[in-house]
Amino acid sequence: MKSGGILIMLLAFKVFALTGQEKTGSSAQEGELYLNFRNISFVKNNEYSNPVTEGYTLIGYFIQPELVYKPAEKVTLRLGTHLLSYSGTNRFSFVKPVFSTSWHFSENTIFTLGSLAGSESHRMSDPHFNKERMYNAFSEDGLQFRTSSDNLFSDTWLSWENYIFRGDNEREVFTAGESFRYSSPEYAGLIRIEIPVQILFKHYGGQISNYPEHVETYFNLSSGVKALFEIDEPRNRRIGLECLAFFGSCLTGNAGSGIKNGYADWYKLFYSFRGVELETGFWKSHDFYAPNGNFIFGSVSDHIDNLVLSDRNLITGSINIKLPYKDFFEFHLGFDGYYDIDLNRFDNAITLHLKLDKLIKIATIKE
Numbered sequence: 001m002k003s004g005g006i007l008i009m010l011l012a013f014k015v016f017a018l019t020g021q022e023k024t025g026s027s028a029q030e031g032e033l034y035l036n037f038r039n040i041s042f043v044k045n046n047e048y049s050n051p052v053t054e055g056y057t058l059i060g061y062f063i064q065p066e067l068v069y070k071p072a073e074k075v076t077l078r079l080g081t082h083l084l085s086y087s088g089t090n091r092f093s094f095v096k097p098v099f100s101t102s103w104h105f106s107e108n109t110i111f112t113l114g115s116l117a118g119s120e121s122h123r124m125s126d127p128h129f130n131k132e133r134m135y136n137a138f139s140e141d142g143l144q145f146r147t148s149s150d151n152l153f154s155d156t157w158l159s160w161e162n163y164i165f166r167g168d169n170e171r172e173v174f175t176a177g178e179s180f181r182y183s184s185p186e187y188a189g190l191i192r193i194e195i196p197v198q199i200l201f202k203h204y205g206g207q208i209s210n211y212p213e214h215v216e217t218y219f220n221l222s223s224g225v226k227a228l229f230e231i232d233e234p235r236n237r238r239i240g241l242e243c244l245a246f247f248g249s250c251l252t253g254n255a256g257s258g259i260k261n262g263y264a265d266w267y268k269l270f271y272s273f274r275g276v277e278l279e280t281g282f283w284k285s286h287d288f289y290a291p292n293g294n295f296i297f298g299s300v301s302d303h304i305d306n307l308v309l310s311d312r313n314l315i316t317g318s319i320n321i322k323l324p325y326k327d328f329f330e331f332h333l334g335f336d337g338y339y340d341i342d343l344n345r346f347d348n349a350i351t352l353h354l355k356l357d358k359l360i361k362i363a364t365i366k367e
Contacts, residue, residue, distance in 0.1 A: 001173075001277055002054070002070045005142070009164060009240070010158060015245060027359060028068050028069075028076060028359065029071050030070045030071075030072060030073045031070065031071075031364060031365055032069070032070065032361055032364055032365070033067065033068070033069050033301040033361075033362045033364070033365055034067070034068040034069070034358075034359050034360060034361050034362060035065065035066070035067060035360045035361045035362055036061070036065070036066045036067075036068045036078070036080075036357070036358070036359050036360075037063070037064075037065050037066075037356065037357075037358050037360065038064040038065075038066070038356065038357050039060075039061065039062065039063045039064070039354075039355070039356045040058070040061065040062060040135060040138070040353050040354070040355045040356075041060075041135065041314070042058065042060065042061065042135045042227075042351070042352070042353040042354075042355045043057070043058070043063040043350075043351070043352045044057065044058040044059070044132050044135060044349065044350075044351050045057045045058075045059075045348060045349065045350045045351075046058075046347075046349045047180040047348050047349065047350075048296060048347045048349070049308055049345075049347065050296075050340065050343060050345060050347060051301055051304055051343075052295055052296065052298060052299075052300070052301050052302070052312075053295040053296055053301070054302070054303050054310060055347075058086070058096070058132060058135055058136060059084035059086065059087045059088075059091075060084065060085050060087045060089075060135075061084075061085060061087075062082060062083060062084040062085070062094075062135070062138060063082075063083050063312070064080060064081070064082045064083070064098060064138070064139065065080050065081065066078045066079060066080030066163050067079045067080060067362075068359065069365070073103075073104070074103060075101070075102070075103060075104070076100075076101075076102040076104070077099075077100070077101055077102075077104075078098065078099065078100045078114075078115065079099050080097075080098040080099075081095065081096070081097055081099070081145040082094070082095070082096050082097075082098050082115075082138070083095055084136070084138075087107065092146060096139060096238065098113050098114075098115040098139060099114050099115055100113065100114030100115040100116070101113055101114055105223070105286075108147055108148055109145075109146070109147045110145075110146055110151050111143075111144070111145050111146075112143065112144045112145075112146075113139070113142075113143050114141065115139060115141055116140040116141065116142060116143075116144045116157060117146070118133075118137075118138065118139065118140030118143065118157070118159060118160065119133045119134040119137060119138045119140070120133070120134040121155070122155050122157070122177065122179045123153065123155065123179050123181065123209070124177070124179050124198055124200075125196075125198060125222060125244065126287070126293065126294045126297070127179075127222075127246060127264065127266070127283075127288070127290060127293045127294060127297040127298075128179040128198055128200055128220055128222060128246070128290050128292065128293050129200070129290075129292050129293060130292060130293055130294040131294070132294075132351075135353070140159040141156070141159065141160055142157060142158040142159045142160045142174070142219065143157065143158050144156070144157040144158075145157070150183075151182060151183050151184065152181070152183070153179070153180070153181045153183075154178070154179070154180045154181075154183055155177075155179040155180075156177070156178050156338070157176070157177055158174060158175075158176045159174060159175045159176075159177075160172075160173075160174045161173040161174055161175065162174075164206045164208065164209045164210040165208070166209075167209070167210055167240075168206075168208075168209045168210065168211070169206070169209065169210050169211055169212070170209060170211050171204045171205055171206050171209060171211045171213060171330075172202070172203075172204075172205060172206035172209065173202075173204055174202075174203050175200065175201065175202050175203075175292060176200070176201040176203075176312040177198070177199060177200045177201070178197070178198070178199040179196075179198050180196065180198070181194055181195065181196045181197075181271075182194065182195045186230070189228055189230065190229060191227060191228065191229050191230070192227075192228045193225065193226070193227055193228075194222060194225070194226040194227075194228065195223070195225055195226075196222070196224060196226065197221075197222075197223045198220075198221070198222045198223070198229045199219075199220070199221055200218075200219070200220040200221075200289040200290070200292065201217065201218070201219055201220075202217070202218040202220075202292060203215075203216070203217045203218075204216045204217070205217070214254045214329075215251050215252055216248055216250065216252050216254060216255065216256075217250070217251040218248065218249070218251065218255070218289070218290075218291050219248070219249045219250075219251050220246070220247070220248045220249075220293075221246070221247045221248075222244055222245060222246040222247070223244070223245060224243045224244035224245055225242070225243055226240060226241070226242040226243075226305050227240055227241050227242075228240040236270070236272070236273065236274050237271075237272070238272045238273075239269075239270070239271050239272075240269070240270050240271075240272075241267075241268070241269055241270075242266075242267075242268045242270070243266075243267050243268075244264070244266045244267075244268075245263070245264070245265055246263060246264040246265070246266070246285070246287050246288060246290075247262070247263050248262045248263070248264075248287075248288050248290055249261045249262075250289075255289070255306055257289060257300040257306075258300075258306075258308065259287045259289055259299065259300065259308060260287075261287065262285065262286055262287030262289055262299060263285065263286055263287075263288060264283065264284065264285030264286070264297070264312075265283075265284050265285070266281055266282070266283045266284075266316075267281055267282050267296070268280070268281035268316075269281065275321055275322045275323050275324070276319070276320070276321050277318075277319075277320045277322075278318070278319055279316075279317065279318045279319075279320075280315075280316065280317045281310065281315075281316040281317070282313075282314070282315055282316070283297060283313070283314040283315075283316055284312070284313050285297065285298075285299065285309055285311070285312045286297070286299070286311050287299050287310050288312070296314075296338055296347065297312065297314070298312070299311075299312060309342075311342065312340070312342070313340070313341040313342055314338050314339065314340055314341070315338075315339040315341065316336070316337065316338055316339075317336070318335060318337070319334065319335045319336065319339045320332070320333075320334040320335075320338045321333045321334070328356060328357055328358040328359075329354075329356055329358075330353075330354070330355040331353075331354055332351065332352070332353050332354075332355065333351070333352050334350070334351040334352075335348065335349070335350055335351075336348060336349045336351075347356075
């Protein structure tokens with residue numbers, strides 16, 4: 001499938017997401033110049049030892065300073081750099097320029113070309129879009145159309161990950177996605193229903209390249225329902241249940257793993273109290289594969305050639321503590337556990353990060 005067709009499909013979905021109340025974008029004001037300083041210092045230790053994925057540790061930090069300027073009420077410009085360093089390397093492992101132009105269609109809808117608000121801000125689920133991408137793939141480039149309101153979130157984006165020139169011997173790579181979530185008003189001040197829909201295309205190809213591999217395009221879809229119960233509103237206690245169904249397919253029919261189609265179900269029960277959230281669940285899948293997802297959920301091995309575990313049955317659990325400070329700083333400590341019923345083994349991951357996102361006014365620019 002061509003990139004234009006994929007993009008048209010996703011933008012058509014966006015038509016249903018153009019109303020709301022909540023403002024998008026930063027708090028920058030017209031005619032003001034700001035410094036936006038972004039940083040995440042992180043440790044992610046994956047204690048995995050199974051046929052599907054091996055364990056590894058991510059430890060380091062990134063910094064992303066940006067100059068932010070609003071020449072007009074509906075236009076925002078950003079210019080900066082993204083610098084990623086892993087501890088012990090004594091260098092930056094990833095350096096790239098950051099630039100974007102954003103047009104605010106309304107108070108709740110914004111269109112961006114250039115560097116995107118990506119990674120965890122897409123609000124994708126871990127089996128589709130690995131949540132550790134906020135550390136090692138935070139910076140994305142492409143285009144994005146985002147709507148956010150009290151009851152609606154919709155993020156349509158195209159992230160171009162590898163650009164090719166005529167005669168290159170490698171493939172172009174891009175991801176196109178739609179993350180949609182509708183939240184109902186509270187019923188009787190007690191229960192709220194959420195309906196998520198998530199769509200992803202991952203494409204490897206390029207007509208002008210001389211790469212030896214075949215074109216590959218993968219499609220992933222998930223949807224479900226989430227019920228939230230307010231059991232102690234003054235202290236922000238909630239209990240909830242979420243049921244999600246996943247589907248994955250290789251549209252070009254030539255996946256290296258040999259898998260054409262796959263599916264999965266994930267049933268989760270969670271409890272939250274202020275900044276603490278506990279979650280337990282059951283994951284059941286058959287031939288499921290998502291190129292950008294967490295491989296711990298999939299059927300295709302990331303380190304053993306031609307190995308496919310068609311059926312996966314996992315008991316999942318997590319504890320996450322998020323302690324925000326004011327509106328620009330966050331402390332996060334998390335634990336994820338996965339018990340594989342078929343392999344009779346337990347894998348786990350521990351996450352720790354400090355996150356900073358601060359907008360600092362520098363000057364007023366008068367015309």
